[in-house]
Amino acid sequence: MNGFNFFEQPELPAPQVSDAAAQQLLADHYGVAARVTSLGSQQDQNFLVSADDGDVLGVLKVANPAFTADELHAQDAAAALIADAEPDVRVAVPLPNRAGQVLTEVTGLLEGTAYVRYLRYLPGGALVDDGFLAPEVIAGLGELSGRVSRALATFEHPGLDRALQWDLRYGKAVVDTLAEHVGDPALRARIEQAAADATHRIDAVADALPRQAVHLDLTDANVVATRVVGAPVPDGLIDFGDLSDSWAVSELAVTASSVLGHPGCGPTSILPAVKAFHAIRPLSRTEANALWPLLVLRTAVLLVSDAQQAAVDPDNEYVTGQTDGQARMFTIATSVPIDVMTGVIIAELGFPQQHSPLIAEPLIVGLDPATVTTLDLSSTSEVFDAGAFGTAVEDAAARTAVDGGASLVVTRFGEPRLTRAPFLAQDTPDVVSTGVTLWPAHTTTLAAPWSGRVDTEDGAVVLHGGDYVVTVTDAVAVAGGRVEAGAPFATIDEDRWSSVTIRPASAPVAPPYVPADVANGWLALTRDPRPLLGLDALSADAERDLLARRDSSFARVQEHYYDAPPQIERGWRHHLMSTRGRVYLDMVNNVAVLGHAHPRVADAANRQLRRLNTNSRFNYEAVVEYSERLTATLPDALDTVFLVNSGSEASDLAIRLALAATGRRDVVAMREAYHGWTYGTDAVSTSTADNPNALTTRPDWVHTVESPNSFRGKYRGDDVGEYAADAVASIRELVAQGRPPAGFICETVYGNAGGMALPDGYLAEVYGALRASGGLAIADEVQVGFGRLGHWFWGFHQQGVIPDIVSVAKSTGNGYPLGAVITSRAVADAFSSQGYFFSSTGGSPLSCAIGLTVLDVLAEEDLQGNALRVGGHLKARLEELGERHPIIGTVHGMGLYLGVEMVRDRDTLTPATVETAAICNRMLDLGVVIQPTGDHQNILKTKPPLCIDRTGADFYVDALDRVLTEGW
CATH class of the missing domain: 3.40.640.10 (Type I PLP-dependent aspartate aminotransferase-like (Major domain))
Structure with a gap:
């Protein structure tokens, strides 16, 4: 290996160069007389170069002596290649010194030879300090990552022959080497287990993963954005210090991992980046399978590396200041099983799910499918027409069906159940069923669909077969140990629910209900039990997307709220319900003065x-x-x-x-x-x-x-x-x-x-x-x-x-x-x-x-009085919010017709039009329907049904406070 090898030199404190020494370097070798200010870096030393009037001129970069000239030349060549191949991408290319060279060799500054470069400055600032990243910004990150990957696809250079700790081909070895520096034993164990689990999945496909030159650090810290009005546009790229030859999909894994460090972002927040990358540099199914394990491994490597670097270089504030954000990245990356997020990514990219058909004996011997009632608990079900919500609806509907002659009531597999959705929630609720529930008219015996071993686990009866596991809750085992297919193994009681889930033996145990945004992943790891009851499996609607159908038959000039609106099929009082089982607070519907579905x-x-x-x-x-x-x-x-x-x-x-x-x-x-x-x-x-x-x-x-x-x-x-x-x-x-x-x-x-x-x-x-x-x-x-x-x-x-x-x-x-x-x-x-x-x-x-x-x-119902009372409370809270968030210019109105006017500057009153639209989109993510109004479209028109209560009003203000605090 010609270049740096981490495993031979695992400790790399950043070179110690004073501001004065850097200023002298700049003057001697580049003829630039300017002020320099030390910037953060993990293993190099960087300085911001500024004129006396404050204008930024460039960045002076002193490389760690451990890196060779070949490695630095490779980085400069890659930067020049991307700048040429992707002219819309701003690249921090090095500027020549007085001798016309982009790499300056300096002796006497550090032990050994120091290599110095003076880089073009890219204005706009990196994304690392931005709060919440909107989906379009995340998509921009993915697009930039895809363009860089495309540009570097055929790049070769001797300086790529190196073994960095950031190269995920060595991720498990890096974690094993550095984990001892993590002081918290519980966290250390979690990191080691996550790295092992991720590596197990990566190893299974590693030989099929294409390799190429990769930037390997295209993250929010190294992506510079053009700051147009509204959302930043990621279009600039700095710091090629981690350039290596590695798996091509690593580029996306590294980019996507940095999204998780931002407030308000969860596992599925990366999907816009994945789709944008895929549109430019298509991923194979194998790469899609490797993406999330690589992302998890990346977050594990970051944590152990920071722990080690903090020990080696305790005065490096750049390193110590990143710990919280990287801990958040790891926590989110490991909050969902790897196989689940892989399923989500596979579905998002449109790869077909690959399921083997279930071949099994009936779960209930002699059951007549004609006597089975399938209970609909979706947002369109008539069981909610009387305004009853919550799980009690399930019991009442089941009893009604049994009283009507049903021998068995069964729910739908993979259905978002409105009964499980809370009315006021900022987070996506757990509503999608990963199995079915059964309500028998009489105590019923369940037969083993296949031969296996019967155990009782956490109060449930579990049948372990060769390929699949059946779990039945609220059941009594009638057999233990080995049973043959068709033999009784459990009973379920009448007048109560029992759940049945089926999963492949290698899959993680699924929660009974999961959020809709990760449901595709969980459902790929479970199977519909309905065929074992002699019932047809319920497939997803294969029709075209509803918005596409709308546009093909409904005049497009008849606008709809939001670019990607939820499908709303039910309302109740001051709430709206989507087909994905999400309940939204309705803050715009002055049409439904009494409330929805009165x-x-x-x-x-x-x-x-x-x-x-x-x-x-x-x-x-x-x-x-x-x-x-x-x-x-x-x-x-x-x-x-x-x-x-x-x-x-x-x-x-x-x-x-x-x-x-x-x-x-x-x-x-x-x-x-x-x-x-x-x-x-x-x-x-x-x-x-x-x-x-x-x-x-x-x-x-x-x-x-x-x-x-x-x-x-x-x-x-x-x-x-x-x-x-x-x-x-x-x-x-x-x-x-x-x-x-x-x-x-x-x-x-x-x-x-x-x-x-x-x-x-x-x-x-x-x-x-x-x-x-x-x-x-x-x-x-x-x-x-x-x-x-x-x-x-x-x-x-x-x-x-x-x-x-x-x-x-x-x-x-x-x-x-x-x-x-x-x-x-x-x-x-x-x-x-x-x-x-x-x-x-x-x-x-x-x-x-x-x-x-x-x-x-x-x-x-004294709704005019309610408008006075709740409206007064709401306006007072919004005005208090304005005292803390300068974007709120004023709060107009009275009663329950209010307008929160957004401005960029309280002196000039410049309307915050783009920001208001983005705020409304972010509010939707948090469970609030709100829209802009006014000639400048910069006012949140706050006109809910008059039945709204103080709790709903507070939910609206709290969500708005969060958005204005975290970003939009």
Whole structure:
């Protein structure tokens, strides 16, 4: 071996070079007069070179004397090769010295010859100090690793002939050599066992793993990112000191391992990196099988190496400062069995699972499959329709099936069970079943599916066969020792659950339930017991991805939340349930004012549909009663109701009423507002977030006034009254031009802008000027009405005014399409000049029955009072959060319509648009559905169902606090 051999020289303290000596080296050999500052390194000595004004000029690197010139030349050649092959990758290539050489040989500085290089500086900073790494950043790491691997695939050099402790071909030997330096005996034993387990799996495929030149330290500490707005883009590469000839897949293993040191990252966080690497430099199935064992081995090597280096070089803060992060990496890497994560990776890359069919005797002799009921416990199951959740649902459903004649109730293998999902949890819950559970109508004997040995282990009956192991919990063994296939080996009692799991004899024992993100790995190591009961195995849905199906048939302009959204198929109160068994806190659904799946609404709809549903041209009581109840919530002057299907239709009709009643054609609207998608409401919608061309495509009959944004708008503080003065001036100018407006439309609390209250007295002044000119005031209450504000049932109450026309929807039907326009009799009658008004389903018996129920429940459950109490608590907590996190510029709103505005700078108020989107994605990972709003899309629109409690509100704030602390 021509180069360094760790096993011959296992102790490598970093060379001791003073800042003054480094500064002199720089001046003598490179002609650079600058300041130098020592940087961290494990075995070399690095210095940051800076000009007097603070600009960074480069990095001076003094190599450890143990490394040969050939090794350093190889590193420089590899860096130059990557820079040439991958021009988009920034590479810290060495700069020439005064003699035109990139390697400077220095004597007298250290014992023996010292080799010095002056490297190009890459701005942006390494990722090691970033907190949470978003999936796109992790994918960027994987892409960079793949590009480097591709570039180095054919690189050869004598300097690659070395044996480093970081080369995972020697990982087990390194752990054996250095483990004694780990002071904690328990940790040392865990490291040694993990290294042994990983090596056992690597050795099985080692001969088939391709080798090539590898950087071998392409980690968050050596990857530099371009800091664009939002997530960093990993695109720079430094420190080729570990360049070696080794297994090609080691490159990815080393890169992926560094992800685990970041807060909020778990085992499956590496998957974006794996997929991105694979897309550039495809992995073979053999390499995919080796990847996680190599990653585990890498974390073990890091721990023992740091322990040794701390002993050899105790004053090296670079080494001692890494211990916590690397301990975290090891803990996470070993938190899931190697074979499980290998299965996850195999599934993620699309390699087919390879299972041998089960050939066995029946588990229950004489069982008639026709008498077996399969219990569905997924999020779409009807067992949850009554709002019952938790494991008691399983018992009740089983008893119902047995009472209906079932001889056996069996659950589904591999199903995410909603019964196992907690309602408020930041972590992915254990919900996917790795076996099945049985509920027999009578005490039942189980027969051995194959010959084997029966034991009792941890209270379960276990049958060890040649290739498979069957475990039955809550069972009684009826045999011990050896049994033949078909012979009784256990009994299970009636009126209780017993679980049956089957695993290959070599596989780890699976927990009864596992998180969905690692379920593919566990299910690859278990088998569906249903065929042993004479039942068909339940395979995964082989249809195309749901989003792909959506895009092929549903107009794409109809957007969806999130780039990779969960599939939501059930809701309850202020919670949403996905098909993967995850329950999310819903912080955006002001449509479901009462909460999702309210049983009173469902029952009312069911009753009415069984009785009658038609249109309002027929004479029936519900439409009268609902109209009366609705007007009773409003001032006496607003006594006449139109019923429609949506908020867009309601506000469109409100505009038409104003035009008809006044005989005019001009309308005044507020900027930054959204009112709907119809021709009329789109015309008065001025939010550039909803329509980027909103301000340039208004028809000539729409006139806009300044958004009265008291936080970032034209007027602030004591000057906010000027907004009303300007609006009044605009109305008077229209009158002077001979174009007096028919109406003025605005949200009475600035809902689309994040729940911002209008300046005090704003509507009184504007309405006054409007009415003086003969116009009508239109209050868009679609988002903020119906008790959401807590103190007030209607938003206009907050302003102390009475509009001429009110439009409302969303809350009115609790998710059912129901909207209304309420006005005076005179305005309503004036609409007859336009013909008559009719809506096929607006005001139908069904919509009225639902609308009445919503009003009843709002009152009976005191949801307006809840909005006041919980909303006040929530706003106070969010404001306290703003005291600790400067990205929170302010908290708008009242009651349960709040807006958390994110800014990059509290002085300039630069909107944190990209950051807000990333925060929302991270919040989803932690179990919270939240979305951005406002023209700058930098406000968290916080408008949950009014039934949310303080516990839910606290969960939201705590999750947001975690995101703002750890990163996004």
